[in-house]
Amino acid sequence: SQELEQSPQSLIVQEGKNLTINCTSSKTLYGLYWYKQKYGEGLIFLMMLQKGGEEKSHEKITAKLDEKKQQSSLHITASQPSHAGIYLCGASPGEGAQKLVFGQGTRLTINP
Amino acid sequence: GAGVSQSPRYKVAKRGQDVALRCDPISGHVSLFWYQQALGQGPEFLTYFQNEAQLDKSGLPSDRFFAERPEGSVSTLKIQRTQQEDSAVYLCASSSGTVTEAFFGQGTRLTVV
Numbered sequence: 001s002q003e004l005e006q007s008p009q010s011l012i013v014q015e016g017k018n019l020t021i022n023c024t025s026s027k028t029l030y031g032l033y034w035y036k037q038k039y040g041e042g043l044i045f046l047m048m049l050q051k052g053g054e055e056k057s058h059e060k061i062t063a064k065l066d067e068k069k070q071q072s073s074l075h076i077t078a079s080q081p082s083h084a085g086i087y088l089c090g091a092s093p094g095e096g097a098q099k100l101v102f103g104q105g106t107r108l109t110i111n112p
Numbered sequence: 113g114a115g116v117s118q119s120p121r122y123k124v125a126k127r128g129q130d131v132a133l134r135c136d137p138i139s140g141h142v143s144l145f146w147y148q149q150a151l152g153q154g155p156e157f158l159t160y161f162q163n164e165a166q167l168d169k170s171g172l173p174s175d176r177f178f179a180e181r182p183e184g185s186v187s188t189l190k191i192q193r194t195q196q197e198d199s200a201v202y203l204c205a206s207s208s209g210t211v212t213e214a215f216f217g218q219g220t221r222l223t224v225v
Contacts, residue, residue, distance in 0.1 A: 004154075035216075040218070040219075040221070042203060042218045043155070043203070044216075045215070088154050088155070090155075098162075098168065099160055100155075100157065103154050104154050
């Protein structure tokens with residue numbers, strides 16, 4: 001079965017600093033999804049990547065999928081307190097599969 | 113409604129008690145998913161409905177877990193004879209067809225004491 005490993009598990013950065021979260025898969029990714037979760041709340045969809053080498057940006061968040069489609073990174077530029085939360089990567093276990101397999105999450109804390 | 117609604121938000125159950133968790137998906141969404149999220153972990157897939165048909169229930173951990181969506185809209189996740197290891201947040205998501213469009217509810221936090 002597919003497994004997703006996120007690193008780091010937790011991250012504390014000073015406001016204004018850049019940061020990167022990584023997601024590595026044990027198998028080829030058929031679709032890689034990034035979500036954000038605040039404590040006690042549901043998941044908020046950020047971005048979806050499908051093609052090797054693909055890169056997408058939304059505001060100050062950029063996500064990339066490597067050429068081999070087994071690793072993705074999420075980069076935040078000039079972090080703000082609103083970026084704090086848990087970031088989760090999720091992936092389809094197979095082409096056309098409806099369910100998602102998730103990583104264990106990365107807890108991001110922004111210090112003012 | 114504007115989003116996926118789950119109720120109750122919090123549920124405390126005594127071990128051995130039966131519980132029912134409700135999910136109201138976004139109107140018109142044909143796909144509905146249930147996930148279980150243990151503390152400090154990512155969500156784990158439980159089951160998937162397309163309209164009223166339960167197409168995948170491979171993630172249900174035991175026969176104590178049962179999900180239904182009789183009219184293709186509201187869904188209920190039922191857990192019989194709850195045990196402490198069932199304590200988790202149960203998340204519901206709905207989509208118009210593909211996983212990429214899935215919207216998650218706020219979850220139901222179940223605590224079994």
